[in-house]
Amino acid sequence: MFARLFALPCYALVCLLTLLPLSSAQAVGLPGLLGNQTKAQPQAEEPLGQSLDEVIKSLENDQQRAKLLADLKKLRDATKKAQPTPEEGVLGLIGGTLSSLEKQFSGADSPVNRWTDEFDLAQEELAALMLPASQWLPIIFAFALILMVWSLLAAALIWLSHRVRLRFGLTDELPQHPKTWDLLRFALRKLGPWLIALLITVYMTYSLPSSLGKDLAMVLAYALVIGTCFSAICVVAFSVLDGPHRHRALYILRRQAFRPLWWIGSFAAFGEALSDPRMVASLGQHLAHTAATFANVMAALSTGVFILRFRRPIAHLIRNQPLSRRLTRRALSDTIEIIGTFWYLPALVLVGISLFATFVSAGDTSTALRQSLLCTVLLVLCMVINGLVRRHALKPQRGHKRHALYSERLKSFFYTLAHLAVWLAFIELGLRVWGMSLIRFTEGDGHEVSVKLFSLGGTLIFAWLIWILSDTAVHHALTRSRKGLANARAQTMMPLIRNVLFVAIFIIATIVALANMGMNVTPLLAGAGVIGLAIGFGAQSLVADLITGLFIIIEDSLAIDDYVDVGGHLGTVEGLTIRTVRLRDIDGIVHTIPFSEIKSIKNYSREFGYAIFRVAIPYNMEIDDAIKLMRDVGQKMRTDPLQRRNIWSPLEIQGVESFESGSAILRARFKTAPIKQWEVSRAFNLSLKRHLDEAGLDLATPRMSIQVITPGSTPEKQ
Structure with a gap:
């Protein structure tokens, strides 16, 4: 038996060593598949030497070897027939995708059949809840009583808050430029009465017996309070984006968006509350599941209606950036312009995908809409926090004038890091909603990749900080002057020094980042040295321009806005680079002169x-x-x-x-x-x-003496 199992001419020894730990029952399985009719006899595992003898005997016997080859060919043919040949190419991929979709949307396990079964089971559970009228009266009474108590308490608190506002002269709506306290007061005014009334109602209902009416009333009150909270947070988030040319959009959102947002939050909270185990036990699993899915679908549809209705005001908020940002960051402003114009398209696609996923999963509320809504809430909170951080950053801070420039730029740096931290926290929480996590990825399979990415990010941030400190120090040193004469010098030297500093910091940061990423930077440094040496020998005029220009700038022989005569050209200095000086003469002609061609400088702009x-x-x-x-x-x-x-x-x-x-x-x-x-x-x-x-005087005119000499007369002088 072992002779037929291991009788392969090329792989006999390898197969033998691999299959030795198998039991006898496993070892005799392959000959049976090959058609061998010899009965397997249970026996102990044979020693290695005896097995080798069996293999040698099988290989020496021509008949046994030929039969074993025939059995192996039959097994190969059967294996080829059992495995379908995969289709290759784009058509094969499309065909496989359509086939899988057809299997998913047809048959007993299709979404339509699963929805039909879900509705049938929900109808059965609803029919089981149909009690006699005598048993329904206490349920309806408890439901109405709890809602009435909650509504009356909320109405009383709203009236009391209105009287307080009248007493202190406070407005009902947000001002045009709300402060942080105004935003907090607005949120408390919208949410406070309903939330306090709900807490009091929950405390008062402890004495009532547990019933379906009590549970439904508390779930409905909870959903309405969460809807109010969600709408208040969204309005606060919009108000945080206040700025120039945004007043009309904010006016529309503050006065028209509260109720649609309230519907969205209420539907989402109601669907979430119906998934609670106590509600599932009271209503039934399938009935609660169907009702929760319907509430989540209504929340998604309400979100789509809100997106279409308020797409223009929100686009106005996104597109309108401060003038300073539009002038200094044109690429970012153009990108924000495009995002603001088409922001509603990906939002509608997200809503559509959520509805489609809900249909395909037959109303699985643990995914799809619930996760999308949670991500939306997290995004709104992230916008609110970033808006508050930006509002705090724009506040003027008092400080020593000597260090005002340092504090201003360092404040911008740290607030940028704060914005980055907020977005990273949002991404982490959003991934956790979908069952993923960056932290788990960094601690698991992506540890090495995350370490390299963190080292790269840390290097870039540290290089950015060094650049801010060095650039500020240069600016502070060049603009400090009692007589105010250092402005031209600062304008002359600052661009050159800043460019040199930026290139040096960028090169060093790049080398350090590549080294931290695991790249061997020694060949790179050697190659840079060779290239620098070649440039030094091959571009001697360029080196001469650089060195001459460096000494001219250090010696402060000329500066921007000076009126000079250099290289045979007379004009005003408009710009300096590390290689050339740019002059504009009185005719408006611009002359660009390399530093190496300057032999002397006549400066008419110094001192007096x-x-x-x-x-x-x-x-x-x-x-x-x-x-x-x-x-x-x-x-x-x-x-x-x-x-x-x-x-x-x-x-x-x-x-x-x-x-x-x-x-x-x-x-x-x-x-x-x-x-x-x-x-x-x-x-x-x-x-x-x-x-x-x-005075009646003329300017001096040239004088000429003329003598007229005639024969026999004396000369007359005229």
């Missing part, structure tokens, strides 16, 4: 300037009168409201500089503010011309 005048004195005017006239004009210039801020010194008469065309050239100058010397010169020349016109 001189407005120099060279005035030709008329030949018929005394020099002392000309000096006095220029002094009078200079004194008048210093008292001019438009020019006195630009003139920093009295007019300095430097004397007669030269003689040109018979006229004396008188030189004078003003000490002026930077770049104002040309403006002062034009104003002085205009004022001097007006004084000369008033």
